[in-house]
Amino acid sequence: MEPKKKNRNRQAGHKWECQVAKDLREHGYPHAVTARSSNRARDAEKVDIVNSNEFVNGRMMDDVQAKSTGSIPWQLLLELEKLDKGKPKRRKILAVKLGQMSDTTSGKRRKVHQMKLAVMPWSNYLQMLAIVKTVEAYMGTTDASAHPAIINKLVELTSNAKRANHV
Secondary structure (H helix, E strand, C coil), X not given: CCHHHHHHHHHHHHHHHHHHHHHHHHCCCXXXXXXXXXXXXXXXXXXXXXXXXXXXXXXXXXXXXXXXXXXXXXXXXXXXCCCCCCCCCCEEEEEEEEEEEEECCXXXXXXXXXXXXXXXXXXXXXXXXXHXXXXXXXXXXXXXXXXXXXXXXXXXXXXXXXXXXXX
């Protein structure tokens, strides 16, 4: 690969990692940063997004890897399960930004399509769906006596999810 293209691809990947961290900060992970800027050991474990100062803030529940590419990284999807051999099972999320380039009549290349995906194991999706459905079932209720039931159900679902991901 020519040096100029390699550098451009590296910059696109870093920009996507920063965007994923920003999006996560805006949606409930206030300490999300790129592992490259915060934790080189986690970066070496192929985790791209981590909590800043994990000793103080704890680890994120998810191991997020960000990829900016022109095609679905099938080989990487197969390797996600191999990444944590001998380590506690953690929820794996692959944040993928797919972009397709096209040649213009002037010979330059431009982006013609872009899609952002979050890929995760099916069991993790089902756990998240159960939590969302529980919240939706009780959202409209004004019955104060139902609130402890909501909290108990959410605690049960999240503790089951944590056990499943850390066994």
